[in-house]
Amino acid sequence: MAVKLNCKHLEGFLSADELKAIQPEIDKSVETINARNGAGSDFLGWIDLPIDYDKEEFTRIQTAAEKIRKTCDVFIVIGIGGSYLGARAAIEFIKSPLYNNLKKNTPDIYFAGNTISGNALDELLSICEGKDICVNVISKSGTTTEPAIAFRIFRELLEKKYGEDGAKERIFATTDKSKGSLKSLSVEKGYETFVVPDDVGGRYSVLTAVGLLPIAVAGCDINKLMQGAADARTAFKGRSDTDCAKYAAIRNCLYRKGKAIEILACYHSFFSMTAEWWKQLYGESEGKDGKGIFPASVIFSTDLHSMGQMIQEGVRNVFETVVDIKQTGAKATVPGDSADLDGLNFLAGSELNAVNHKALEATVLAHCDGGVPNIILEVDSKSEYDFGYMVYFFEMACAVSGYTLGVNPFNQPGVENYKNNMYALLGKPGDQYQARRAELLKRLGK
């Protein structure tokens, strides 16, 4: 098992009886997923994805990644939400959060189209000056505002720089297999395309072309990534007696006892985008119908010096899930110092990550003493395999947890509200927007 649950530190917070009592609900959730007859079951493509994927496309992804690596200095990945977080999480976890600043033989990778900030775009354009560029635009419809705006800008840039014929060799579109504006444009212009499957939602899409192409460009082995997910599928699919199902059970038990916030904690900055990916997965799957655990994240020990005080002694409405990465390959050790003014010589020669792990254990015990239930999730390493395994663990646990919460874990109806208001305020053509516009302007006092 590349990912294991350690529940030792739930003692006193959750009894064996409580877990036993909720087990029939967990069993039922697992059955619902397996029978594919629950709410949202049109979006269960992720379940078998680690083995049942398009092998021809997978090879094309590897070939395209190789071509991109050879032909550009800067690779721009345009996408938002699930078309952004998974790839960035993987690259930072497996490679580094400082990937762009490290010496390497792969291109710099920047993520665009996940914001409408003009400042972010101006800066990215200045970074691109004088560099060779490739673009991967990721959007099922092609009409989502944020990536569509960014793609207009980068397409214009590439066509100016390389001509239409040159640009088409540098633009890769990940989109619907047959319909939508980005698919049409790609066919017209001759872009190589990859598929966003119909039955895999954005937040579950990291193991499709959506995530795989950028991850491969960064030099990660996507075969190993898929193998990790495949092994996790074997371990967790259709079973309600696993660590994965247990994580779902524990979350629901704690939520019902008033724990409103789950804090995902890790002791390495390379995890911070994985935490953002996790926040989308759980927040968007569970936050509906007036329900759901609020997902937050911290990087310790950094944030022990910001959020640590509140976690230790604030309102007791939180629990922590601590991700303990076992093997990290780091080499740094604490140097000795004959003067020892800082009193750290008792650590001289120790590996930093050994010290870091003591900090983890120390904090788990301190926070438990402060009244915060702590779940530990042990992950073998920061390899491609373990990232893939962990992704599947969290995905399956989320589905089980969502059904147990009594929601449809696979829709996101609330994401439309801001969009419709935004179209109205921006004056998008269409009667429905015009009528709304007057009402909104009035509320804004305009």
Add this chain to the structure above:
Amino acid sequence: MAVKLNCKHLEGFLSADELKAIQPEIDKSVETINARNGAGSDFLGWIDLPIDYDKEEFTRIQTAAEKIRKTCDVFIVIGIGGSYLGARAAIEFIKSPLYNNLKKNTPDIYFAGNTISGNALDELLSICEGKDICVNVISKSGTTTEPAIAFRIFRELLEKKYGEDGAKERIFATTDKSKGSLKSLSVEKGYETFVVPDDVGGRYSVLTAVGLLPIAVAGCDINKLMQGAADARTAFKGRSDTDCAKYAAIRNCLYRKGKAIEILACYHSFFSMTAEWWKQLYGESEGKDGKGIFPASVIFSTDLHSMGQMIQEGVRNVFETVVDIKQTGAKATVPGDSADLDGLNFLAGSELNAVNHKALEATVLAHCDGGVPNIILEVDSKSEYDFGYMVYFFEMACAVSGYTLGVNPFNQPGVENYKNNMYALLGKPGDQYQARRAELLKRLGK
């Protein structure tokens, strides 16, 4: 006013009567701060800091910054918590979150000593290879584990590379004015030193040398920064009828009505470290005695595609404070496209930030409709002046809010718990640690 509160969207969530009812408590909190007779009043040095600071040291900071800019490619800032977040927040807000990747005539700036992750340190060392380096180590005592370890490593590196005499010209220590191990070492080695004042806590220290030296190295005008804070002091100090006091009042009213989580939202990624600074300020000041609003943050519209669903339709235990930056200087516009396959031509020629602002207004109304109270904080621009003004606004509001909550806003007793456990597990010499060690190992099952 460089920072203004817009409370229009609290209608229906908070009545004028409720604000009137809490006002006497706010008045009392402001009086307590002014009379300097509340809990923690030894740490009120931040109140007059914007005008009452060491002018000679201020000039030395500017001179040192100039020297650092001239002599290095990479500037390493070693510190944790308040000795890290303020400077990083300012540099990303005023300059850019991509500061290190932009072309510029100032050094790259990396923050170290805020983690024990060996991976983070290994990577930073590889980035430093072949580069000229200066270091600013920031620690009042010099014995805090995270920065002390990092400083051992970088001091060793600099002494190897430049010799002791060369290294001392490249190491700048911000520490206690007279005592502590870092002060002693600095005197012995001949480092230039700057002062962490006794009466300013870490999370309130960004306008001291702690924040000012790194901010100045990045090329920001620290005179303007102080001027902004000074003007905010004039506007807010000793008054309970200001927007600053009102923000404190609103937060407490909402908290008492069950709003357990405050989400600080901004529409630009250059705000994300300012949000982290704010989380320390509020979380560490208020999260104690079983109380406190849980501070969270999002960057929209990015996170509308991850946390947006939950904010729109999840548990109604949240409120949002939306930071609306008025002038950003961005130039990017939406290009036209004759084919208009994505249907965005109605935006052609619009500035991205104008579109971004419509997204802000749209989202505020959507979230209000979803049952989430929205406070808007209007900030004039991303200038040094406005950053300084905003810092003081948040600091004063935090103090008023904390006293109104009934806590000591200036201590952080809970931060010691993990440290004591960690020292015990690491085998630090001392009877108190030895005794605790056995007990902790037993609880860990070792």
